[in-house]
Amino acid sequence: MSQITALALFSGGLDSMLACRVVAAQGLRVMAVKFVTPFFDYKLLASREAYQKEIFKKYGIEVFLEDLSDIYLDLLRNPQHGFGKNFNPCIDCKILMLTRARAMMAELGASFLVTGEVLGQRPMSQRRDTLRVIERDSGADRFLLRPLSAKLLPETEAEAQGWIDREKLFDMSGRSRSRQIALAREFGIVDFPSPAGGCILADPILSRRIARIYQGKFIIKAEDITVADVCLLLVGRQFVLPGGGWLILGRNEQENDRLLTMAQEDDVVLSMPVRPGPTAILRRPQAMDGPVSQEDLQLAASLVVRFGRKIKEGSPEGEVRVTAEKETQILMALPLDDTIFQGWAVE
Ligand code: SF4
Known part of the structure; x- marks a missing residue:
């Protein structure tokens, strides 16, 4: 046989x-x-x-x-x-x-x-x-x-x-x-x-992020979700800004590098050229035409400074490099106060 x-x-x-x-x-x-x-x-x-x-x-x-x-x-x-x-x-x-x-x-x-x-x-x-x-x-x-x-x-x-x-x-x-x-x-x-x-769906914290999508509580609808969205949702600190932008900040060098590989063509990428701090991706809602609002851009820059390394002396203001559609600009931003952004966190 x-x-x-x-x-x-x-x-x-x-x-x-x-x-x-x-x-x-x-x-x-x-x-x-x-x-x-x-x-x-x-x-x-x-x-x-x-x-x-x-x-x-x-x-x-x-x-x-x-x-x-x-x-x-x-x-x-x-x-x-x-x-x-x-x-x-x-x-x-x-x-x-x-x-x-x-x-x-x-x-x-x-x-x-x-x-x-x-x-x-x-x-x-x-x-x-x-x-x-x-x-x-x-x-x-x-x-x-x-x-x-x-x-x-x-x-x-x-x-x-x-x-x-x-x-x-x-x-x-x-x-x-x-x-x-x-x-x-x-x-x-x-x-x-x-x-x-190692199943994320059985993890009490990370699975909540996924559940939000399927419960209609996120800027992406369940029927539109892609593998790339899920992968992004599981990295770093996550916020939905008042203008609807989805902001993801790396918590360490490894996550910063990972975010860079996950950025899509029409995402905005933020980082601090002078001070150590997070790399961030800002993604506009699918339903929105046109670029991310200037207000969301400024808030995203302020969050990047907030989670950047603190400096003992000098101004708390930080310089943030913002790259969108291959164009780069520098925004100056003060760190955002914690009481302002608590309700924006995706938990
Ligand atoms: S959903 Fe349940 S059975 Fe499937 S991989 Fe996760 S823990 Fe395992």
Whole structure:
């Protein structure tokens, strides 16, 4: 019999690593797909090959990345199963990933799917009834094997067909990680990320920014949002100015550099040529024709000075370089008083 291939959903966390290794240990080929969106692991797209090499070297897992961004932006408009504690649509997120993986099976020659889900580990998405909903609504059904909890779940196609020996699978459940850690040791896996995860939609602070868009409380409408908008919304300090301009200020050198790479042609870029301080982008509302108002420009310059490094002597006034449509001007601005701009912050 030719070697059977399994397609695993790989989050990069310990459970998904173990699920891959448990299946591979039975002599099957495991291909792992890591889905990315602007809310999780998006930066990896910039270094696909390096990531693949690192995961293979560290864990012996053959992984590839798949970008789900556009479809995910739509999903957030109305997830059928609602949101978790924050703006995390975990059940629909899993259904979406499995639906996509199910569709990829034929193309990759995979016979079944694998996830690292553990029964009862998470309150919303890993309850027994929810696991059932996820496999049913994704169409994965009997093609989905969860090796870490398989002995507590109905038999799947992989076991029925004899591709996998059920006896060598596990009956893990609950929130304790001790069995996973012991199993990791058996596989020689010692260096793995903490289970905290890196999903922005589950982050109580950052997810609020995303929720604002979908709740119609931001200058961009949910139906118009782009991946670039989401990426920008997650950087630095954010304000919506009285004239409707969206102002983003870097909080450190790294964010300043990042903002420069994210600026679009009709954005205004601000910085201080003499004093250390933030780089900022000012974006006009989509609904507005013409340039950003002079009032917003001046306020943006005052905020750049406010968040610039304070000087002990001399005037608090700062010089701000303002570049718009390839033209540069210098504005002199006093730091804006905190009481004025508190209500403009995007939190
Ligand atoms: S935490 Fe984020 S990535 Fe994980 S299932 Fe929930 S929405 Fe999806």
